[in-house]
Amino acid sequence: SLEERLIHAKKKYNFNIGVISPVSLAGKPAPLAKINELAKKYDFLVVEDASHSPGAYLESDNGQKTYSASCEWTDAATVSFHPVKHICCGEGGxxxxxxxxxxxxxxxxxSHGITRDTDQSEKRPWYYEQVELGWNFRLTDIQAALGIEQVKRLGSSIQKRHSIAQKYDSAFAESEFCGKIDCPPLLEGHAWHLYVIRFRQSALRDQAYHFLKERGITTQVHYIPIYRHPYHAGHHKGGNFPGAEAYFSSCLSIPMHPALTTTEQEEVIKVLGDFLR
Ligand SMILES: Cc1ncc(COP(=O)(O)O)c(C=O)c1O
Structure with a gap:
């Protein structure tokens, strides 16, 4: 569990965790209430990575919804506006x-670590000062205008994604898929940024990728674990991450986006069925 990992990190490396950034991966909200409890107990900050999950929510037993990125249980949340995301501004976040x-x-x-909020602001409205080193991370007005329109469409685009997920789910219950792949549970509050299937025999994953690609269907592997990248490899002293390895070796994201037509989705299901049969 995360709690065991926290205790282990403290014991082994003798440092306290400052921030944890749970990723609401694929559009499924991370267990934020539980992480919030741990944050209070072990005194760390929580920044939800909600890049995949605007519009997603967790529902309590009494039916109360808590939305991803609402910061109800976290100190902050980040959302990416990259072109493939739910809200796309070209780039930014x-x-x-x-x-x-x-x-x-x-x-x-x-904005470069600059502030106008100083004790000079009444007397000298032109005054500003740089109090720390920042960046130029400003979104342009044009990007913001694009984003505002996309926010308006968020609900309908998640609904579309939901019906795509439902269709995959019922198709994958058929005999040619049974026992060979696992599909994600159909959660009500899921935002379905990705639809990730898992191959029970991991050797089939790459074969399926090529089989689909040759028939004009592009899929993707989300994600290569961080410690496998050359840059990060230098920062880890031979970690042991069996959960990440098992996920990485078996996962494949199949087409999921609001513009996917019924015919296109049926083709994906057919070709995957042909491969597995
Ligand atoms: C889960 C997640 N977090 C963060 C990012 C980074 O977003 P950006 O490239 O907009 O900084 C991505 C990008 O794909 C992502 O998928």
Whole structure:
């Protein structure tokens, strides 16, 4: 469990965790309430990576919904506006928080670490000062205009994704798929950024990728574990990550986006069935 990992990290490396960034992967909200409890107990900050999950929610037993990126159980959340994401501005993203302190800091870092909020501002309205080193992370007005339109369409685009997930789910219950792949549970609050199937025999994953590709269907592997990348490999002292390895070796993201037509989806199901039969 995460708690065991926290205790292990503290014991082995003698450092306290400052921040944990749970990823609401594929559009399924991370267990944020549980992580929030641990954050209070072990005193760390939580920044949800909600790049895949705007519009997703967790539902409590009494039917109350808590949305991903709402920062109800976290200190902040980040959302990517990359072209393949739910809200696309071309590029860029947003940091969300309910903390005015974090918000001010993020605003300052977005613009070179410069602030106009000083004790001079009444007397000298032109005055500004750089109080730390930041970047130019400003979204342009044109990008923002694009994003605002996409936010309006978020609900309908998630609905479309939901019906695609439902169709995959019922197709994969058929005999040619049974026992060979596992598909993700059809959760109500899922935002379905990705539809990731898992091959029970991991050797089939790459074969399926090529079989589909040769028939004009592009799939993808999300993701290669961080420690396998050359840059990060240098920062890990031979870690042991069986969960990440098992996921990585078996996962394949099949087409999932609001513009996917019924005919296209039926073709994906047919070709995958041909491969597995
Ligand atoms: C889960 C997740 N987090 C973060 C990012 C990075 O987003 P960006 O490239 O907009 O910084 C991505 C990009 O694909 C992502 O999938």
């Amino acid at each position: 947003v940091v969300l928080t309910n903390s005015s302190e974090l918000s001010k800091r993020a605003e300052r870092l977005r």
